[in-house]
Amino acid sequence: MKILIAEDETIIRLDLRSLLEGAGFEVCAEARDGEEAVELARRELPDLAVLDVKMPRLDGIEAARRILDERPIPIVLVTAYGERELVIQVDDDGRGPPVAAPAGDGIAGMRERAAASGGELRAGPLPSGGFRVRARLPIEAAA
Numbered sequence: 522m523k524i525l526i527a528e529d530e531t532i533i534r535l536d537l538r539s540l541l542e543g544a545g546f547e548v549c550a551e552a553r554d555g556e557e558a559v560e561l562a563r564r565e566l567p568d569l570a571v572l573d574v575k576m577p578r579l580d581g582i583e584a585a586r587r588i589l590d591e592r593p594i595p596i597v598l599v600t601a602y603g604e605r606e607l608v609i610q611v612d613d614d615g616r617g618p619p620v621a622a623p624a625g626d627g628i629a630g631m632r633e634r635a636a637a638s639g640g641e642l643r644a645g646p647l648p649s650g651g652f653r654v655r656a657r658l659p660i661e662a663a664a
Contacts, residue, residue, distance in 0.1 A: 522546050522547065522568045522569060523547050523548075523549040523565065523566070523567045523568045523569075524541055524546050524547065524548050524549065524567055524568065524569050524570070524571060525548075525549060525550045525551075525552065525558065525561055525562055525565060525567035525569070525570040525571070526538060526541070526548055526550070526551050526552070526570075526571050527551075527552035527553075527554070527555065527557070527558035527561075527570065527571070527572040527573060527576065527581065527584065528551075528552075528553075528571075528572075528573040528576070528599075529553050529554055529573060529575075529576045529577055530573075533573075534551055534553075537571060537599075538551065541571075549565045549567050550562075550564075550565045550567065553576075553577075554576045554577045554578040554579060555572070555576045555577075555578055555579025555580055555581060555583060555584030556578045556579045556584070557578075558570065558572060558576075558579075558581075558584045558588070559579070559584050559587045559588055562588045562591070562592070562594075563591060566592070567594065568594060568595075569594060569595045569596070569597070570585070570588060570594060570595075570596045570597070571596075571597045571599060572584055572585055572596060572597070572598055572599070573598075573599055573600060574598050574599070574600035575600060581598050581600075582598065582610060585598060586612065589612075589614075593614070605659065605660055606640070606657055606658060606659050606660055607656075607657075607658045607659075607660055608655070608656070608657050608658075609655070609656045609658070610653065610654070610655040610656075611653070611654045611655075612647060612651065612652075612653050613651045613652055613653075613654075614649075614650060614651040615650050615651035615652065616651075628642070628644045628654065631654075631656070632644075635656050635657075635658060638658055638659065639658075639659045640656060640657050640658035640659055641656070641657050642654065642655070642656040642657075643655050643656075
């Protein structure tokens with residue numbers, strides 16, 4: 522399996538490479554920002570991409586969107602935010618089979634749990650088809 526790594530911090534990028542190669546994976550390319558990740562994904566055709574969320578020039582979420590627009594591959598987003606909230610966004614192209622969620626596990630249940638934690642969850646259709654789910658959740662400081 523060929524993997525693309527995109528991480529702006531050199532030491533973290535090298536650690537990711539070492540971990541992946543130690544597990545038997547081939548790292549086919551390394552990017553320092555989101556724009557470079559999109560270019561390398563186009564040229565190297567990785568089987569999977571590992572992208573940092575917060576990168577210069579183009580963040581990991583937008584880089585993932587552009588990569589997926591050209592070629593659907595699994596993408597893992599990683600981050601080490603020091604923020605007080607966590608934002609999670611999932612875009613689904615709607616091409617997979619429908620999945621029936623048990624009571625309380627669908628969008629309404631997720632929205633209720635997000636609100637109970639002081640956050641919010643929004644879901645809706647994408648112009649290109651499929652849908653987007655975006656949650657903003659507060660992160661409690663450790664006591």
